[in-house]
Amino acid sequence: TKRLEGKTVVITGASSGIGRSCAFEFARTAPKNLKLVLTARRVDRLREIATQIREEVGEGVQVLPVELDVSDPEAVKGFVGKLPEEFKAVDVLVNNAGLVKGMARAPEIAEDDINVMFKTNVTGLINMTQAVLPIFKTRPEGGAGDIINVGSIAGREPYAGGSIYCATKAAVRSFSDALRKELIDTRIRVMEVDPGQVETEFSVVRFYGDKSKADAVYAGCDPLTPDDIAEVVVFVAGRRQNVVVADTLIFPSHQAGAGALHRKT
Numbered sequence: 386t387k388r389l390e391g392k393t394v395v396i397t398g399a400s401s402g403i404g405r406s407c408a409f410e411f412a413r414t415a416p417k418n419l420k421l422v423l424t425a426r427r428v429d430r431l432r433e434i435a436t437q438i439r440e441e442v443g444e445g446v447q448v449l450p451v452e453l454d455v456s457d458p459e460a461v462k463g464f465v466g467k468l469p470e471e472f473k474a475v476d477v478l479v480n481n482a483g484l485v486k487g488m489a490r491a492p493e494i495a496e497d498d499i500n501v502m503f504k505t506n507v508t509g510l511i512n513m514t515q516a517v518l519p520i521f522k523t524r525p526e527g528g529a530g531d532i533i534n535v536g537s538i539a540g541r542e543p544y545a546g547g548s549i550y551c552a553t554k555a556a557v558r559s560f561s562d563a564l565r566k567e568l569i570d571t572r573i574r575v576m577e578v579d580p581g582q583v584e585t586e587f588s589v590v591r592f593y594g595d596k597s598k599a600d601a602v603y604a605g606c607d608p609l610t611p612d613d614i615a616e617v618v619v620f621v622a623g624r625r626q627n628v629v630v631a632d633t634l635i636f637p638s639h640q641a642g643a644g645a646l647h648r649k650t
């Protein structure tokens with residue numbers, strides 16, 4: 386869509402899965418004039434993605450890979466200041482970086498896992514939002530720009546073995562809903578995209594690198610692909626400025642809730 390032309394889009398967690406797909410989908414949708422700031426900890430991967438995007442859509446999209454750990458508050462505070470001048474006028478922030486660790490139940494949940502989930506999925510997302518909002522607020526009518534937060538079905542329907550992850554995604558939901566109210570007198574849009582089951586590195590990370598445990602999550606299922614979610618993210622960003630797709634929930638056809646999965650045997 387032409388509406389995205391000329392925009393500067395920042396994506397967190399762009400090195401894999403949904404964030405990576407969002408980078409490609411924005412580039413495909415606005416191949417003539419777009420600036421993409423791709424962030425994650427694995428900057429080598431971001432560089433490869435930048436090359437692949439250039440090969441696919443050409444030079445009309447400027448891609449800047451930036452190493453950023455969203456769970457590091459100082460790094461996030463410094464992020465906007467360090468952006469090259471031509472990438473500073475951020476229009477869209479996709480808060481996608483996030484992770485789950487383990488399936489442990491209380492009182493067996495490892496402190497490190499609790500902390501990393503909260504400081505990435507919640508504090509990281511809040512800090513990124515606070516880093517970018519001052520740019521949005523410089524624009525007319527109280528400000529303009531898009532915050533797109535990747536939540537989860539897990540934030541709406543908590544499940545046993547996911548208490549911390551679910552709590553982090555419920556926090557994303559509360560923060561998004563409160564922020565939308567705080568910004569009601571602006572043109573800043575706060576939009577939440579909540580996926581169900583998507584096959585990415587998510588489960589490999591959950592099971593500490595155990596690929597066979599990760600594969601078992603999707604056995605007998607036909608999960609969403611990260612591109613499916615990226616299409617929704619780019620769709621919401623591409624609506625007319627007065628249209629706020631505040632909330633979305635996306636399942637594959639065999640899913641109807643966090644624990645409601647039909648498996649083919």
Ligand code: NDP
Pocket residue numbers: 397398399400401402403404424425426427428453454455456457481482483484485505535536537538579580581582583584585586587588590611
């Ligand atoms: P992936 O594991 O494939 O991707 C996660 C991304 O987050 C990676 O690019 C990773 O980059 C990044 N990330 C993790 N920690 C940090 C950090 N501290 N700082 C910066 N980036 C970080 O999983 P998904 O694509 O599935 O996950 C993306 C989002 O989607 C998450 O918020 C997840 O909770 C959510 N989600 C996923 C679902 C699913 O079923 N897959 C369903 C619902 C929601 P790097 O390691 O290079 O830093």
Ligand code: 8X3
Pocket residue numbers: 536537538539547550580581582643
């Ligand atoms: C990921 C969905 O239900 O596997 O956010 O936790 S779930």
